[in-house]
Amino acid sequence: MSATDATSTVHAHRSALIHSLGDPAKLGIENSYQYFDDGLLVIEDGRIAAVGEAEKLLPGLPAAAQVTEHKDSLLCPGFIDTHIHYPQTGMIAAYGEQLLDWLNNYTFPTEQHFQDKEHAAGVADIFLTELLRNGTTTALVFGTVHPESVDAFFEAAEQRDLRMIAGKVMMDRNAPDYLTDTPESSYKESKALIERWHGKGRLHYAVTPRFAPTSTGEQLAVAGQLLGEYPDLYMHTHLSENKKEIEWVKELFPERSGYLDVYDHYELLGERSVLAHGVHLSDCECERLAETDSAIAFCPTSNLFLGSGLFNLPKMEAHNIKVGLGTDVGAGTSFSILQTLNEAYKLMQLQQEKLNPFKSLYLATLGGAQALKLDDKIGNFSIGKEADFVVLDYNATPLMSYRMAQAKELEERLFVLMTLGDDRTISETFAMGRSVHQR
Template identity: 55%
Template sequence: MNDIKAIRSSFFDFTRSVADPSELEGSARFIEDGLLLLKAGKIISLQSWNEAQARLDPRLEILHLPDNIIMPGFIDSHIHYPQTEMIGADGEQLLDWLDHYTFPTESQYHCPDRSAGMASFFLDQLLRNGTTTAMVYGTVHAQSVDALFAAAFERHMRLIAGKVMMDRHAPDALLETPGQSEEATRGLIARWHNKGRLSYALTPRFAPTSSPELLAVVGRLRREFPDLYLQTHLSENTQEVAWVKALFPERVNYFDVYRHHGLTGRKSVFAHCLHLDEQEWRDLAHSRSAIAFCPTSNLFLGSGLFDLQKKWDWRIPLGIGTDVGAGTTFNLLQTLAEAYKVGQLRGYRLSVYEGLYHATLGAAHALSLDGVLGNFAPGKEADFVVLDPRATPLQRLRQANSATLRERLFLLMILGDDRTIYQTWIQGKPVYRRDDDEIKQGAA
């Protein structure tokens, strides 16, 4: 029995993807006292303790976590690892913020040692916050992505990442020609795509820093390697939208810039999407592209309020992104708390079921990973987070006077932070424990 692991605790997940928020509570599964069986980094089964105990081998050791709730690992759909070291920089609007903080910081990632040090720190922050999968931006430097993938491979993490592609409207030190960008990207694809649990994402930063020639290169690579991901930004800031209109007057709208070059569709993830016209919503839906909703970043930079109702109206896949460093936390519970407030400002009530769905199975669906992770279905990868609903005196007080599961989960979403993360597991092995505040590098 040494190759089977058993964990007894409370468990929460979603059993299926949904097309309407009214279906979320019905697809949610909560087992107050359950038993999770794992083998070789995969889920064998999740059952209630009463169902499972009669068939258990008495020799099986069981890890009992009675005061916790275990959920699938959180999925961060949009984040910039080099911006970790500038998180919380005095807020400005997007374009000035890029010039004053982002570009100077990213210009230092030509150094492999700096890239390796920050990649390690970044991934440790993800695990400390219960994030087991992420879609990540490097810098324009190939070595920044080499360092990130190497550190993720060592930790056995599932990661999607790519080198920023950028050939105009940025400092000279961060610019490349389309040919240079293609050569460096091809090398990274060859070294890392589908190695272990790693996937490569073509990463044109956004339309203003991409010439038509560069976007043509991205489109050519997308056609040649159809299983690659693509990540970029779309309609984050009103000034940005106006700039794109001036740079690409021949295109119908911002989304059409990407559509024209073949950059939309399944495995294409567009961050923000705050100022879309009706045609863009329709084209996003028809192309089967996905959105990354980044509430803390959108609020911090004053970019706007995302329309969650439109996402459901058009049935567009969506994940939650922290968008560090414009986002102000690595923690997806805190990010969901801000998403709730964004909804309130738009007259939309984000339920706790919807919030947790967007951070787990919904995000997995948006990233075309729902076949391998996102819930506790048999055969899926055993990445999960152990949450402590009573991590602080305030949380203990509120949990004690909460009568329903909905209330308990809602408080977890609204009051939770990194202290709420008790353990993080990758492929069936613990890699972070709050009690000893330690990251177990390579433990999986």
């Protein structure tokens, strides 16, 4: 169908549609999603106005509504990346190291250049373009220690009207002089960035101590102070990624009972706290994460790439811990959430566990939104939510097209998308109902 009035605020997209209703581990597979083989997604003023069977909804559309058909495609909510480093875009696929050496040899020298705002702006543009090419519409993002890096990122995200979360890294020890701040400067600079950006449009600020080894107790206390002053801020850091890292934390904080207890002591845990990795967590730490309603970002590609270990998703489910999916670029090797799910499936197989495609859908969309405390705004096609969504092409590659022809069930089609899919599978990405990427 073609539009009769280009000024209409009602736009509808007709295609197969799927969205997650909740965690399959809690609801059961059959109750965890909603699917329409011939569906209609109705958008008004950038928000979801209706979703359902096309034949039922089409007659009720305004005469001037625009309707776009997406053939041989599947529409789903925009992907949500709960842990990624935009300054590391230029060092993705850096060879040969595990975490601590990788930071010293690759990460820190790369991040040095982000004191130059023009450089940061150029990388932010490339980074956001890659996210949208891969169907990611929301991300929780590390900047660098430089305020300029955060200003550049937020300016680029605001221009695209994207829901993004980011923060300035806080790092006052165990890093090169050119990348360290102080407790006082990190407080002052973070506070200025919060005042400038937090809650502006679709943007949010995250207090961002890199990880316990690069912050003194004084700086972590300052991070907790900021969270107390602005209760709706996010807290974003790393936790228990690598065994040598964990031993280092014990040496640096001998008075604390473990890695998580360092953050807990400085009041950094809470409903908007997202800790990346959590590969090596004790039962006591899992219990405390659940008690504080903190979330873990599951980053399979980087955990495999850096040889960090295998994330225990069933253990997190048993403890009722919120889990989102993270690409963790640049240790992660792809911006694609689909490719990240491919690696997550394999990682689970190594533990004699299965990752069901409907669980993968949940992790990539609504689960990420819940981990970020944004499920009132994004994550599925509930009425009133922001219309961030992607169009997945069943015929993106010759192999996928051939494989899809053999698929008999929805579960199988989803699994093919999540195993063979990558940026080529994303034919279009929408933010607030507006096209922000076309393949």
